[in-house]
Amino acid sequence: MKKDIPIILKDSKTILNIVIQADLKKNTTTVFSSFSHWENLALILEGLGVTVEKCLQEGMGKKKVYGAVKDYMTKVLTSYSINED
Numbered sequence: 001m002k003k004d005i006p007i008i009l010k011d012s013k014t015i016l017n018i019v020i021q022a023d024l025k026k027n028t029t030t031v032f033s034s035f036s037h038w039e040n041l042a043l044i045l046e047g048l049g050v051t052v053e054k055c056l057q058e059g060m061g062k063k064k065v066y067g068a069v070k071d072y073m074t075k076v077l078t079s080y081s082i083n084e085d
Contacts, residue, residue, distance in 0.1 A: 018043050 009017040011034060018033035018040055033040055048069070055065045 016043060018047075020044070 009019065011017055016035070018031060018035065021030045021032065023029070031040055031044075033043070035043065052065055052069060056062060
């Protein structure tokens with residue numbers, strides 16, 4: 001029987017962690033970090049840039065990858081609302 005191993009993320013001088021949890025059933029996303037929203041935005045965009053680069057390295061077409069990012073930014077983001085807990 002396989003045991004679930006807890007995931008522990010610790011920030012350091014050279015490693016910054018931010019966790020994005022997407023609930024596809026509820027269509028919600030939550031960001032967990034110890035940083036400000038502005039710093040989160042910068043880290044998320046950095047992650048997006050790295051992901052785009054990996055897609056290109058795996059052979060996906062530049063037009064397709066950039067088009068998907070553009071479509072997401074211009075269409076999907078306008079549908080989000082902020083829930084203040």
